[in-house]
Amino acid sequence: MTDRKDKFHGDVGSFITGHDARARTTRFKKRKEEQGYKPDTFTRAEFFGSNRINHLLGRKDCVGIRIYYGKRHEDADENPVGDGEGELKSRMVIVGVRADGSDIFDDPTGLKDGGDGDALADGNTCPRHCPTR
Template identity: 30%
Template sequence: MAFNGTEGSFITLTAGAAMTETFRNTFLGNGRTRKAVFFGKDKLLDILNQTDCVGIRCYFGGVVTTVDPKSSVIDFSLVLVGATANENDMLGEMDKILDDGVPCPAQCGVSNALNPSTLANL
């Protein structure tokens, strides 16, 4: 089935809070602290404004974080790429692939249902 640019569903804050809580309870700890990644509007629009792009596919990735001189942990990240109506990633030499978003923590914003203050500085 082809993509048409309307994929995805808006959810309630309650549903989103439950999902982020499940993620935190399941995956954080043992040195892993990253619970969100921020990408700027301009970078997202750079992807979306590419010819034939109908949306963005987000791949889960891992980034090595040094805990101390003798140990490191793989923390979570996202890799974003444009996708076409025929469901293919846009991977040409001139296409945009986005990474290096701003991690939370350290830049998380104020406490809210998706980002409770008890976890703001994990």
């Protein structure tokens, strides 16, 4: 049995070719359309800036990031709205991860400030902000 700490380090993940990346994302889009979604009506990607990602990676004890699938209520312009309002949309939530596999964020509930940018979310979505080619 592999020790848990061996699974969380700076070299986890595989580089893939552009061809493989396009094939995977094309497969996703095709599957959604087979499920009845119209083209450009579902989120295919989110863009996050390098400064924001580097902020997470620069946190004490951070060896990588974990990307969660999440949902939030949004209006037609992708602005957050209250629960039950607008439309519930899929969005990414990115957090730093320690070598023991634990997420690096504190629950600021009850604290004076709201934390220091514990998690990253609300990137620019595609199809709204897709590559031009």
